[in-house]
Amino acid sequence: xxxxxxxxxxxxxxxxxxxxxxxxxxxxxxxxxxxxxxxxxxxxxxxxxxxxxxxxxxxxxxxxxxxxxxxxxxxxxxxxxxxxxxxxxxxxxxxxxxxxxxxxxxxxxxxxxxxxxxxxxxxxxxxxxxxxxxxxxxxxxxxxxxxxxxxxxxxxxxxxxxxxxxxxxxxxxxxxxxxxxxxxxxxxxxxxxxxxxxxxxxxxxxxxxxxxxxxxxxxxxxxxxxxxxxxxxxxxxxxxxxxxxxxxxxxxxxxxxxxxxxxxxxxxxxxxxxxxxxxxxxxxxxxxxxxxxxxxxxxxxxxxxxxxxxxxxxxxxxxxx
Amino acid sequence: xxxxxxxxxxxxxxxxxxxxxxxxxxxxxxxxxxxxxxxxxxxxxxxxxxxxxxxxxxxxxxxxxxxxxxxxxxxxxxxxxxxxxxxxxxxxxxxxxxxxxxxxxxxxxxxxxxxxxxxxxxxxxxxxxxxxxxxxxxxxxxxxxxxxxxxxxxxxxxxxxxxxxxxxxxxxxxxxxxxxxxxxxxxxxxxxxxxxxxxxxxxxxxxxxxxxxxxxxxxxxxxxxxxxxxxxxxxxxxxxxxxxxxxxxxxxxxxxxxxxxxxxxxxxxxxxxxxxxxxxxxxxxxxxxxxxxxxxxxxxxxxxxxxxxxxxxxxxxxxxx
Numbered sequence: 032x033x034x035x036x037x038x039x040x041x042x043x044x045x046x047x048x049x050x051x052x053x054x055x056x057x058x059x060x061x062x063x064x065x066x067x068x069x070x071x072x073x074x075x076x077x078x079x080x081x082x083x084x085x086x087x088x089x090x091x092x093x094x095x096x097x098x099x100x101x102x103x104x105x106x107x108x109x110x111x112x113x114x115x116x117x118x119x120x121x122x123x124x125x126x127x128x129x130x131x132x133x134x135x136x137x138x139x140x141x142x143x144x145x146x147x148x149x150x151x152x153x154x155x156x157x158x159x160x161x162x163x164x165x166x167x168x169x170x171x172x173x174x175x176x177x178x179x180x181x182x183x184x185x186x187x188x189x190x191x192x193x194x195x196x197x198x199x200x201x202x203x204x205x206x207x208x209x210x211x212x213x214x215x216x217x218x219x220x221x222x223x224x225x226x227x228x229x230x231x232x233x234x235x236x237x238x239x240x241x242x243x244x245x246x247x248x249x250x251x252x253x254x255x256x257x258x259x260x261x262x263x264x265x266x267x268x269x270x271x272x273x274x275x276x277x278x279x280x281x282x283x284x285x286x287x288x289x290x291x292x293x294x295x296x297x298x299x300x301x302x303x304x305x306x307x308x309x310x311x312x313x314x315x316x317x318x319x320x321x322x323x324x325x326x327x328x329x330x331x332x333x334x335x336x337x338x339x340x341x342x343x344x345x346x347x348x349x350x351x352x
Numbered sequence: 353x354x355x356x357x358x359x360x361x362x363x364x365x366x367x368x369x370x371x372x373x374x375x376x377x378x379x380x381x382x383x384x385x386x387x388x389x390x391x392x393x394x395x396x397x398x399x400x401x402x403x404x405x406x407x408x409x410x411x412x413x414x415x416x417x418x419x420x421x422x423x424x425x426x427x428x429x430x431x432x433x434x435x436x437x438x439x440x441x442x443x444x445x446x447x448x449x450x451x452x453x454x455x456x457x458x459x460x461x462x463x464x465x466x467x468x469x470x471x472x473x474x475x476x477x478x479x480x481x482x483x484x485x486x487x488x489x490x491x492x493x494x495x496x497x498x499x500x501x502x503x504x505x506x507x508x509x510x511x512x513x514x515x516x517x518x519x520x521x522x523x524x525x526x527x528x529x530x531x532x533x534x535x536x537x538x539x540x541x542x543x544x545x546x547x548x549x550x551x552x553x554x555x556x557x558x559x560x561x562x563x564x565x566x567x568x569x570x571x572x573x574x575x576x577x578x579x580x581x582x583x584x585x586x587x588x589x590x591x592x593x594x595x596x597x598x599x600x601x602x603x604x605x606x607x608x609x610x611x612x613x614x615x616x617x618x619x620x621x622x623x624x625x626x627x628x629x630x631x632x633x634x635x636x637x638x639x640x641x642x643x644x645x646x647x648x649x650x651x652x653x654x655x656x657x658x659x660x661x662x663x664x665x666x667x668x669x670x671x672x673x
Contacts, residue, residue, distance in 0.1 A: 041481040044458060048479060051459070052466065056475035059442070068477035070442050070494070073394035081444040081480045081492060088483045121380070121391050123402040125446075125490045137365060138372070145373065154377035156389035158369060159402045160362040162409045164485040169446045171402060171492035173391070 042241075042249070065182050065253070066114040066238060067174065077120075078174035080111035086129075086166040094208060094216050097136045101143025104168040106219035107240070109151065110287040112174035113223045114238040116181045116230025119153035122172045127163025140168060151223055179230050181291070186235040186254035190292040192316035195225050195305055198243055199271035202283020206275075217270075219287045225308035226289055232301045233291035242282040244337060246290055247316075247325045254292075257321030263330050266313045281327065282337055292318050363562075363570070386503050386574070387435040387559060388495065398441075399495035401432035407450075407487040415529060415537050418457045422464025425489040427540035428561070430472065431608040433495035434544045435559040437502045437551025440474035443493045448484025461489060472544055500551050502612070507556040507575035511613040513637035516546050516626055519564055520592035523604020527596075538591075540608045546629035547610055553622045554612035563603040565658060567611055568637075568646045575613075578642030584651050587634045602648065603658055613639050 049064045060076055061069035067080035084090055084104050095103065109119050124144060126137060137160075145155050153172070186192075200217040207214040222238070229236060235254055237246045243265065251258045260281070267280040293301045298314060305312035327335040370385045381397055382390035388401035405411055405425050416424065430440050445465060447458060458481075466476050474493070507513075521538045528535040543559070550557060556575055558567045564586065572579045581602070588601040614622045619635060626633035648656040 044455065044481050045479060047455070047459070048462060048476075051462070052476060056442075056473070059475050059477055063476065063478050068442070068444070070477060072398060072441075072496075073396040075394040075396070077393060077398070077494075079442065079444055079477055079492075079494065081446045081478055081490075083446045083448065083480055083482045083490070085448060085482045085484050087485070120393075121377075121389070121400065123389070123400055123492055125402045125404045125492075127404065127406060127448075127488060134365065134368070138368070141369060141372070152377070154380050155369075155373060155384065156380055156391060156400055157384050157402055158366060159404055159490075160365050161404045161406045161488075163406050163488065164408070167448060167482075167484065167488070169402075169404070169480075169490040171400075171444055171446075173398075173400065173494075175393075 061180065061182055066111040069115065069176055069180050076176035076180065078112050078115050078117040078176050079171065080108055081169065081171040082108045082111065083167055083169040097139035098143035100168065101140040102147040103219055104170050105144045105147040106221065107287060108170045108172035109221070109223055110219065110238040110240065112172055113226030114236050114289055115176060116179060116226055116236065117174035117176045118223060118227060119148065119151045119172055119174045121154050121156045122148060122170055123157040124155060125159040125169040127161050127165070127167040129164055129166055132166055150221065177227055177230050181230045181233050181236040183235055183237050183250045183253035186250050186256050186292040186318045188256060188318055188320040189295065190234055190318040191295055191298050191314045192247065192258055192260065192290065192292055192318060193301065193312050193314045194239065194243065194266065194288050194290045195222055195310045195312055196220060196288040197266040197268040198239065198286045198288060199276060199280030199283060200268035201285040202279040203268065203271035203276065206279065222287070222289050222310065225305050225310050228304035228308050229289065229291055229301055232297040232304065233293055236289055236291040239286045239288045239290050240284055242284045243290060244281050244325050244327065250292065251323040251325055255323060257319045257323065258316060258325045259319060260316040260325060260327045262327050262335055264313065264315045278337060382501065382503055387432040388438070390436065390497055390501050397497035397501065399433050399436050399438040399497050400492065401429055402490065402492040403429050403432065404488055404490040418460035419464035421489065422461040423468040424540055425491050426465045426468040427542065428608060429491045429493035430544055431540065431559040431561065433493055434547030435557050435610055436497060437500060437547055437557065438495035438497045439544060439548055440469065440472045440493055440495045442475050442477045443469060443491055444478040445476060446480040446490040448482050448486070448488040450485055450487055453487055471542065498548055498551050502551045502554050502557040504556055504558050504571045504574035507571050507577050507613040507639045509577060509639055509641040510616065511555055511639040512616055512619050512635045513568065513579060513581065513611065513613055513639060514622065514633050514635045515560065515564065515587065515609050515611045516543055516631045516633055517541055517609040518587040518589040519560065519607045519609060520597060520601030520604060521589035522606040523600040524589070524592035524597065527600065543608065543610050543631065546626050546631050549625035549629050550610065550612055550622055553618040553625065554614055557610055557612040560607045560609045560611050561605055563605045564611060565602050565646050565648065571613065572644040572646055576644060578640040578644065579637060579646045580640055581637040581646060581648045583648050583656055585634065585636045599658060
């Protein structure tokens with residue numbers, strides 16, 4: 032039995048925040064609890080998301096170059112905007128810098144960030160610098176929503192569950208590094224174009240940051256549906272091998288692919304749209320009526336149990352890196 | 353001679369960032385380096401600012417209740433929006449939480465934040481929670497610009513330099529606390545209404561976060577002007593007494609009043625506008641032609657030298673709290 036952590040998990044805390052805040056106010060189209068908030072500004076719907084990379088929690092020095100850290104900080108946020116079907120527009124970066132980290136490192140972090148942002152035509156418009164005990168990069172990214180905003184709450188019974196790309200590469204790389212092998216941490220994929228194209232046909236969408244099962248759990252709860260995942264259909268990254276590969280692909284976080292739900296008659300269109308954005312879309316399950324839940328079944332239809340429930344950023348030390 | 357810090361100061365780093373980024377991109381009306389960035393979104397001009405409060409750097413546990421910390425985190429950001437003449441609209445909060453800090457503390461931080469934001473009709477629309485070694489609250493605040501955006505760069509020779517409220521209360525309280533006296537840290541004043549009203553007549557504006565002299569230095573550099581401050585006219589907070597009071601009022605940070613420059617013929621109007629927002633506006637100096645600089649003079653016109661150059665968030669441990 033896992034030790035009960037004293038601090039709430041990120042998801043518990045955000046759920047509590049949601050209850051406290053209720054209706055977030057006029058002009059707030061989507062409040063806290065989705066990948067990004069959506070805010071009506073004139074005739075534009077702005078998407079807002081914030082995410083932090085903290086040394087010792089989300090990365091270890093030596094696993095990532097400063098430049099790669101900057102790119103990663105941008106892309107984990109862009110992933111949230113992509114999951115709403117939007118396009119990044121502008122960002123601010125707040126850095127906490129421990130003693131001994133100098134200007135050259137900060138410049139490389141910013142250079143990696145700006146280079147990744149420019150691919151989307153997004154500008155770095157502001158920053159903050161504070162001393163801290165560990166290096167931390169906190170990004171707030173603003174995006175512009177497309178014609179349709181796709182939340183976690185639109186999945187309907189009968190929809191197909193599908194994911195872009197392949198899963199497990201990051202989880203397997205982290206496992207290998209912990210075992211002492213010098214494996215490169217995969218870069219965060221750029222799914223902004225895919226997200227924007229899928230938004231026209233998806234009923235719900237989320238980025239796979241906490242692990243597929245846990246992230247589909249968010250969709251199930253927000254949509255009030257049950258989700259069945261057919262384990263054998265989950266696309267496992269080729270670098271993720273061994274008897275734990277499928278478990279890692281199902282539960283390890285930080286792959287930053289997109290998971291979406293699509294009405295069956297739109298599946299072919301969704302696949303074409305993803306392919307047009309340079310990525311495969313694989314159907315991995317179905318949405319069913321029922322209490323919010325995620326069930327994983329094997330080819331014989333037997334339920335599988337997973338040892339770990341995905342990747343929760345405050346759940347405990349076991350899945351930290 | 354102060355030891356040269358290995359890490360760049362916040363202002364050096366932002367200046368370097370400015371040079372690197374140049375023109376920040378289409379739709380970016382004001383880029384990095386001012387109190388907030390300004391971004392054209394449809395027919396609205398959005399203001400964006402980010403600021404962090406880090407335990408051990410910006411506050412000490414025990415100096416502020418969690419609720420007061422939440423309010424402070426909101427208001428230091430609202431101060432940046434106010435300094436551009438804008439009004440806060442929506443915020444996201446990223447928390448880093450060390451072990452041992454539980455849900456009750458986080459809830460109180462958020463409650464303090466939300467209560468302060470609601471006074472402006474601003475909504476908390478998103479958050480992020482990560483483990484960290486020290487408690488840190490990083491806020492990004494979005495505001496809506498008024499008809500005129502006031503930057504740091506508009507001061508003209510002949511303008512009067514004026515400040516809202518009184519200075520030195522926070523600096524003196526920090527000094528007293530360091531000496532072991534249990535003095536309350538002053539709350540950050542709410543100058544949003546004053547900023548919005550002053551924006552119609554001010555040529556430049558900044559919030560006094562780093563200390564009056566240092567912040568006027570930012571105005572001098574951005575505007576390409578020299579600024580003379582008449583020390584005896586600086587309004588010193590009544591709680592700030594003793595022979596160091598004036599020096600603290602001139603250089604200590606975190607008062608979060610507004611400093612602005614106003615053409616002489618608009619000074620009476622500026623005073624009325626500030627008074628309409630519930631705060632006094634005091635003329636403390638003049639803008640002159642010349643190389644960017646801030647000079648402080650006494651009543652006899654003699655130049656005063658200050659021992660410390662204000663409050664810079666990475667400059668070293670001496671002025672930390």
